[in-house]
Amino acid sequence: MGRILERYLHRKTFARWRRAVQDAAEAPIPQLRQQRDEARRLRAQLDRLIQESTERLSLPLVGSQQFPKPLGTDWCWRPDLWRGPLARPGIASVARKASFDHQVTIFHDCPLSEISARQARNTDDRDLAAFGLNLEIFGFSGSFLSLSLDLPPEAAQGLTRQHLMRIDALLEAERPLEMTARLNVQHGPNTDFVVRSLDISAPLNALDFDLAKLPLNERRIDKIWLDLVLTNPAMNRITLRDLTLCRHHRADL
Template identity: 70%
Template structure:
């Protein structure tokens, strides 16, 4: 009932202002002055509403899993950190291991931690992920800094040496930097790795991991994870705007 009444009132208000606009040319000056003052007050509220609504609706949709995928993709995934808000958005002085959520963790071996990690909201027109991950590093005297992403169990189901695994990273950095992407596959007591460079000087950097040469025991694949290893991270700010995975069969030769 309340919604019906709201719609009725809305129609009556629209009709009133439509009539006022159509009759403005013949209205008396006193009437025009009153209507102008009322319209200005109303326009102020409407402009504020439109501005806020545009800002909210132009942002990437929370929970979205949509992104471009190669033909033949049979599994794809965007980690939750890039899809929705975390209970804890970040850590100012990161210890040697920081668990952001069930899939994403940060590791380093720097004694004096001048490292901050924080989830941010994406707002650019070309962003597909709702959130990003900001990594700020000041002094760094350690030997490694890496972000680890554990792929879900679904990624191991049907996994074979005929697959290519694609990782697409949308990143930006305050100063030139490079990232090495290492895909790790645990099968039984063994773990095999494939290493690929990522060039974050471009908005999007894609790494394709070919598994054909690996001595995988396809029936015993237990775990798959990705390490993003930051090279020379000191005095830099790196924002991972999006991170996506997909698995597809290679083309027949």
């Protein structure tokens, strides 16, 4: 009932101003002056609404799963951290094992943690993901810092050695550093992996992990996870604006 009344009042108000525009040429001067002052006050509020709505509507859509996928993709995924707001958006003085949620965990062996991690809203017009991850590292005397991502069970269902697993990462860094991506596949008692290097100087990295050379027991694939390993990350800020994964079949030769 409230919405019906609101729409009715909106139509009446719109009709009133439309009549005022049509009658402006012959309206009495006192009436015209009053309408002008009311219109100016109304325009100020409308301009603010237009500006705010334009800014919000130009942001990437929360929850979006839209991103480019190779031909033949049969599974794709954008983790929750890049899709929507987390209950725990930031971690200060990151512990040696610190989880954002059930999917993303940070590991390191630095005795003095001068590391912070924070989920942040993406605002750039090139962003497809609603959120990104900022890592700030000051002093770092450890031997490794990694971001570990557990893939959902659907990623392992029907996985064969004829598949390629693709990772697309949109990232930035204040200073050059080495970053490697390691895709781990646990099958029965064994775990095998494929390692690829990311080019930190390129904003977009698209990596294909070829499973053909792994001695996988396809019927016993239990778990898949991805490790992003940073080498010498001290005094740096790394922003991972988007991270997506998809699975597609190798092209027929």
